[in-house]
Amino acid sequence: MSDHSATSPSLLQGIDSPADLRRLSRAQLPQVAEELRAHVLDSVSKTGGHLSSNLGTVELTLALHYVYDTPRDRLVWDVGHQTYPHKILTGRRDAMPTLRQQGGISGFPRRDESEYDTFGTAHSSTSISAAHGMAMAARLKGESRRVVAIIGDGAMTAGMAFEALNNAGVAHGGLLGDVLVILNDNDMSISPPVGALNKYFTRLMSGKFYAAAREGAKSVLKNTPLYEFARRFEEHTKGMFVPGTIFEEFGFNYVGPIDGHDLDALVPTLENLRDKKGPQFLHVVTRKGQGYKLAEADPVKYHGPTPFNPAEGIKPATVPSKKTFTQVFGDWLCDMAEADPKLVAITPAMREGSGMVEFHKRFPTRYYDVGIAEQHAVTFAAGLACEGLKPVVAIYSTFLQRGYDQLIHDVALQNLPVLFALDRAGLVGADGATHAGNYDIAFTRCVPNMSVLTPADENECRQALYTGHLHDGPVTVRYPRGAGVGTVIQQEMVALPWGKGEIRRHSAQAQTRGHGSPRIAILAFGTLLYPALKAAESLDASVANMRFVKPLDVELVAELARTHDALVTVEDGCVMGGAGSAVLESLQSLGLALPVLQLGLPDTYVEHGEPAKLMAQCGLDAAGIERSVRERFLAVPALRSVVNK
Numbered sequence: 001m002s003d004h005s006a007t008s009p010s011l012l013q014g015i016d017s018p019a020d021l022r023r024l025s026r027a028q029l030p031q032v033a034e035e036l037r038a039h040v041l042d043s044v045s046k047t048g049g050h051l052s053s054n055l056g057t058v059e060l061t062l063a064l065h066y067v068y069d070t071p072r073d074r075l076v077w078d079v080g081h082q083t084y085p086h087k088i089l090t091g092r093r094d095a096m097p098t099l100r101q102q103g104g105i106s107g108f109p110r111r112d113e114s115e116y117d118t119f120g121t122a123h124s125s126t127s128i129s130a131a132h133g134m135a136m137a138a139r140l141k142g143e144s145r146r147v148v149a150i151i152g153d154g155a156m157t158a159g160m161a162f163e164a165l166n167n168a169g170v171a172h173g174g175l176l177g178d179v180l181v182i183l184n185d186n187d188m189s190i191s192p193p194v195g196a197l198n199k200y201f202t203r204l205m206s207g208k209f210y211a212a213a214r215e216g217a218k219s220v221l222k223n224t225p226l227y228e229f230a231r232r233f234e235e236h237t238k239g240m241f242v243p244g245t246i247f248e249e250f251g252f253n254y255v256g257p258i259d260g261h262d263l264d265a266l267v268p269t270l271e272n273l274r275d276k277k278g279p280q281f282l283h284v285v286t287r288k289g290q291g292y293k294l295a296e297a298d299p300v301k302y303h304g305p306t307p308f309n310p311a312e313g314i315k316p317a318t319v320p321s322k323k324t325f326t327q328v329f330g331d332w333l334c335d336m337a338e339a340d341p342k343l344v345a346i347t348p349a350m351r352e353g354s355g356m357v358e359f360h361k362r363f364p365t366r367y368y369d370v371g372i373a374e375q376h377a378v379t380f381a382a383g384l385a386c387e388g389l390k391p392v393v394a395i396y397s398t399f400l401q402r403g404y405d406q407l408i409h410d411v412a413l414q415n416l417p418v419l420f421a422l423d424r425a426g427l428v429g430a431d432g433a434t435h436a437g438n439y440d441i442a443f444t445r446c447v448p449n450m451s452v453l454t455p456a457d458e459n460e461c462r463q464a465l466y467t468g469h470l471h472d473g474p475v476t477v478r479y480p481r482g483a484g485v486g487t488v489i490q491q492e493m494v495a496l497p498w499g500k501g502e503i504r505r506h507s508a509q510a511q512t513r514g515h516g517s518p519r520i521a522i523l524a525f526g527t528l529l530y531p532a533l534k535a536a537e538s539l540d541a542s543v544a545n546m547r548f549v550k551p552l553d554v555e556l557v558a559e560l561a562r563t564h565d566a567l568v569t570v571e572d573g574c575v576m577g578g579a580g581s582a583v584l585e586s587l588q589s590l591g592l593a594l595p596v597l598q599l600g601l602p603d604t605y606v607e608h609g610e611p612a613k614l615m616a617q618c619g620l621d622a623a624g625i626e627r628s629v630r631e632r633f634l635a636v637p638a639l640r641s642v643v644n645k
């Protein structure tokens with residue numbers, strides 16, 4: 001990165017809104033781009049966040065806010081992980097040190113954060129649908145505004161993007177939306193992109209065509225006035241090199257590919273497209289990590305780094321840290337694949353995040369990265385299972401939401417043995433509410449044939465995955481982001497007793513309910529077993545590690561209900577419909593009535609922040625569990641003596 005800003009007064013510091021940007025001359029834009037890129041690198045290196053994608057969208061963002069009348073014109077970003085330059089130009093420059101921190105600005109666009117964030121997002125491939133909706137609304141309301149969807153080549157692989165193209169490219173009751181779709185093609189997803197579409201994009205921007213376009217454009221367009229430049233640029237890129245594309249078949253006017261780091265190409269092309277009616281499609285070529293050599297060389301490593309020193313780059317950790325649950329899964333997957341040739345593994349574009357790099361290396365023919373296509377991932381697994389294979393779908397809890405109908409209709413209804421390794425269960429931290437895996441217990445346990453396992457620690461996670469793999473039906477094994485308590489992981493795989501929990505702590509008051517001192521039992525699901533055990537010490541409560549939400553260990557529930565005066569359920573999923581609800585349902589059918597306190601994630605969206613602090617805020621650390629138990633049972637006369645201690 002060259003240091004333009006060292007020699008001239010800062011332009012970026014004078015931009016508090018896009019209107020300020022639009023007052024600058026075209027000749028000043030390269031300096032703004034340089035300062036913007038430096039600001040992104042500087043702030044992300046301090047806060048952590050999505051770096052490579054943001055370095056790649058600097059010029060595109062600048063050109064869009066320069067050409068379009070934002071916020072009147074709508075920019076709809078896909079995924080939204082590349083919106084830091086947009087945030088900086090739209091009044092949030094000085095808030096960047098708070099990015100993804102508790103109480104700070106979000107790492108994604110949010111309608112409640114800025115009027116420039118036209119559509120809340122973080123799950124991919126929604127932009128064209130939303131932009132089409134906005135464009136049609138403008139037509140119906142008689143407003144003349146432009147709507148632009150900016151979507152990456154990775155996000156473009158999802159079926160939803162094509163559903164939207166299919167709909168946006170034709171007239172509805174004679175009305176056609178004025179929508180521009182910009183394909184930001186950096187030839188990368190989080191990991192290298194996959195699939196036939198990627199091959200197609202590669203052909204469109206292949207050395208031969210794209211390089212010739214750039215060179216040809218330079219000579220054709222030299223010394224032409226602005227409007228003429230734009231007109232000829234489009235003609236040049238369109239007519240000469242890309243006679244017919246798939247996007248034209250969808251009803252879009254395709255322009256490109258153009259260099260997304262060249263403001264002299266971007267600004268006139270956008271000006272030209274801005275004034276066109278109907279569905280437009282602009283193919284822009286960018287480089288992920290542009291301008292920061294280390295990120296250019298390894299955009300995967302710099303996709304979402306934690307804080308680092310930009311002068312040195314990301315250093316390998318010196319102290320070996322505890323294994324994350326993701327690593328536990330990755331190790332198990334390789335060991336299991338070694339033992340069972342029927343195992344195949346699927347990721348919807350999350351190879352690194354799901355811990356599958358090693359599996360991909362060692363078992364390339366049994367590894368499937370299907371792109372950002374969660375629905376397909378699930379039904380594809382169903383097909384594999386129909387033919388006797390044992391598919392493992394490694395998927396973040398939040399992204400399984402995309403494949404819910406497929407989970408019910410294609411997998412569970414046919415009782416197919418598909419193992420869902422559900423990573424990022426519970427709160428995830430800096431990504432916030434969009435990525436929180438709060439709902440999977442509730443939405444999987446209600447599906448017939450599904451089994452739902454909630455291991456408490458690393459070793460149990462390995463054994464739960466093994467147990468799930470052996471089971472002849474659909475199973476989810478859920479585990480959170482990051483590390484657990486750090487239990488020793490036993491290499492030997494031993495199946496957990498199916499549908500059975502275990503008592504991990506006995507209250508000292510080992511009596512039958514109603515006699516002697518009152519007793520409380522905590523029924524813990526998943527990793528919250530450990531804070532529950534801690535809370536139990538001062539409460540002198542019994543604690544059960546339930547392990548299974550479904551099939552629930554009803555015998556254990558009955559035993560605990562008969563020998564205790566109150567039950568507490570604890571889980572890192574939503575309270576509504578969650579594991580605690582399963583316990584209540586079982587008590588009801590057993591005809592047992594006693595006070596029950598359900599602890600879990602609240603019926604609100606928990607914002608971004610540090611996971612431990614957020615869990616404490618939700619009352620799900622040891623102190624919070626203890627506090628809630630005391631508060632709740634203080635109101636029950638029969639239990640007052642135990643919680644008053």
Ligand SMILES: Cc1ncc(C[n+]2csc(CCOP(=O)(O)OP(=O)(O)O)c2C)c(N)n1
Nearest residue numbers: 053122123124152153154155188189190349
């Ligand atoms: C539905 C969904 N699945 C997976 C993800 C995780 N994810 C976030 S960004 C990304 C890659 C997107 O690639 P692309 O759109 O090309 O943007 P780039 O990172 O290249 O800038 C993925 C897989 C997501 N956000 N949403």
Ligand SMILES: CC(=O)[C@@H](O)[C@H](O)COP(=O)(O)O
Nearest residue numbers: 079081122304353424431481
């Ligand atoms: C934007 C997006 O969806 C991913 O990049 C996500 O932020 C990754 O999260 P993890 O860091 O938990 O893998």
Ligand SMILES: [Mg+2]
Nearest residue numbers: 152153154188
């Ligand atoms: Mg990309």
